[in-house]
Amino acid sequence: MTIEAAPLLEVKNLSKTYAGRGAFLRSLMGRAGPPLRAVDQVSLEIRPREIVSLVGESGSGKTTLGRAILRLVEPSDGEIRFRGLDVRALSQKRLRATRRDMQMVFQDPYSSLNPRMTVRATLEEALRVHRMRPADQIARRVDELLEIVGLNPAHAGRLPRDFSGGQRQRIGIARALSVEPAFIVADEPVSAVDVSVQAQIMNLLLDLRDRFDLTMLFIAHDLSVVRYVSDRVAVMYLGRIVEYAKQADIFARPRHPYTQGLLRAAPRADPLHRSTTVAIAGEPPSALNPPSGCHFHTRCPIATDLCRQTRPLLAAAASEHLVACHHADHAVANWGASAAANP
Amino acid sequence: MSEAAAAAKSEAGPRPEILGPRFVPNGIFVRRIGRHGALLAGGGMLVAILLASIFASSISPYDPIAQNLRNTLQPPGWAHPFGTDNFGRDVFSRVLHAARVDIAIGFFCVLFPWIIGSVVGGLAGYLGGFVDTLVMRTVDTFTAFPFLVMAIGVIAVLGPGVTSMLIALTLSGWSIYARIVRAEVLVARKSDYVLAARAMGYSNARILLRHILPNVVTPTVIFAVTSMVLVILSTVTLSFLGLGLAPPTPTWGTMIAEGRNFIFMAWWMVTLPGLAIVVVGLALSLLGDGLADLLRGQGSR
DSSP: OOSOOOOSEEEEEEEEEEOOTTHHHHHHTTOOOOOEEEEEEEEEEEOTTOEEEEEOOTTSSHHHHHHHHTTSSOOSEEEEEETTEEGGGOOHHHHHHHTTTEEEEOSOTTTSSOTTSOHHHHHHHHHHHTTOSOGGGHHHHHHHHHHHTTOOGGGTTSOGGGSOHHHHHHHHHHHHHHTOOSEEEEESTTTTSOHHHHHHHHHHHHHHHHHHTOEEEEEESOHHHHHHHOSEEEEEETTEEEEEEEHHHHHHSOOSHHHHHHHHHSOOSOTTOOOOSOSSOSOOOOTTSOOSSSTTTTTOTTOOHHHHHSOOOOEEEETTEEEOOTTHHHHHHHHHHHHHHOO | OHHHHHHHHHHHTTHHHHHOGGGHHHHHHHHHHHHTHHHHHHHHHHHHHHHHHHTHHHHOSSOTTOOOTTSTTOOSOSSOTTOBOTTOOBHHHHHHHHHHHHHHHHHHHHHHHHHHHHHHHHHHHHHOHHHHHHHHHHHHHHHHSOHHHHHHHHHHHHOSSHHHHHHHHHHHHHHHHHHHHHHHHHHHHTSHHHHHHHHTTOOHHHIIIIIIHHHHHHHHHHHHHHHHHHHHHHHHHHHHTTOSSOTTSOOHHHHHHHHGGGTTTOTHHHHHHHHHHHHHHHHHHHHHHHHHHHHHHHHOO
């Protein structure tokens, strides 16, 4: 690839900090509580038509990052550029217009639809507010959208409670598609639905990407899902991105000890395989009081004093492979050795 | 009705075992009536009362304000089912005509506080911050004010009459709706469907009116129906104190106020208008309970 496509979305040093619990009272007494850094100086680039997965444990800041990019939570610091447009500088009014291009699919298909609006009302509202179609074509467009996501337009008059979880997730996707966005943040769109429905929803998202040239940030914690949908994968730990590479590279040659641990922890569909090592020792530390230096050093098998003192920056370790680890070379050598011993 | 339901149940009981599950819908039907029993009973009573009050002029045997001084303080009988009062007026006709006034006042004295309180409470909950503080402290002030003191104050300034009564009851009633709606909005504001509406780029007004309020009005509607009884009682209190409508117009409150002087000679003058209030109260309570069951079922998954 000689000509790099300009990124559709650029995130630079984005942070979201929540004031500590009881911060107001404590600041009156001169002792501010520790702030919670949900997202800690994250940088990320997403190219057009790309599906980037964001993985990490719960509490790692994935959802906050996704929402901060759309300014559904107001970032504390950093830069967001969408097609070169400075999203953080937009006024509320301009931001509302820009929402057309940047949409969201929610994790919980039960709570993310207004329980008192029929499917038709939900979709019509989006089409009307953003003037997507002339008034006389809106009804037909609603039918079209439902067909696109694989629902029967005859059911448009029903309320969300009349649909199953998978169907509701399709309604949520239709709502996001109604405004014809370029970019969609899909926040664990398959975590709350049945395993049998997960594949259908993922295939739908992949189809839609091809059909409408969508770009997606796909938030997930299930590696098998990530492997299936993504072009590139970003791994998050305690508010920071620790590794960002092509999907094949992440799964074949992970360079961060945390990514390696995640992969080792993932269940394999091999009844003869017996896991011999503990994938990642210990519990994730509290985000209120994260470890110094590299956040992962408390659980890392190859941590040194350097890791305890200095934060490793996300840097290129190979072509298109960013990793934030002082000992990435050592880690990747370990992985190669264990892969050779344990094919 | 309960006998019929019990009979149907005992009949439906053994059937599924013999004829299979096809006969279950019958049982469900019986249970459904049972579930909506309060709603149907309350609604039915209220409709009957409303019809009686609307057609009061045709139903009532006498003119409610026509005096017949030769026929005073007659006990209930064939000629006067509820007896006559100290001016010889037919108590039954007066109770029917009073229903019209009392129910209308009760309705509007709930409607205005409900609308004002819901909008103000909705704004406070949605906008938060300074607006919220300002509104809620105002609500506290109004809640702390004794109802009768406020009512007497308003009526002293504006003079007795329907309008003053409406203003007094609106001033004292809106704050509780504001509280209920604010609390519900605080919950709904954090919900995913509101976040989704923000992600769609909808305006604050649209989110509040189309997405939040429809999902939070249920408890206020139930409260409004139930509290209509209390509002009617308040209007009765005001009328009793002479702060309501001018004497010739019959209201239940003024009838009780006038009758209390004759309570040992003519119990029907006080008791029967009082019974009318009890019946309306019962109807509204049943309706409120039934609505609560119905609407709560609707909001769930």
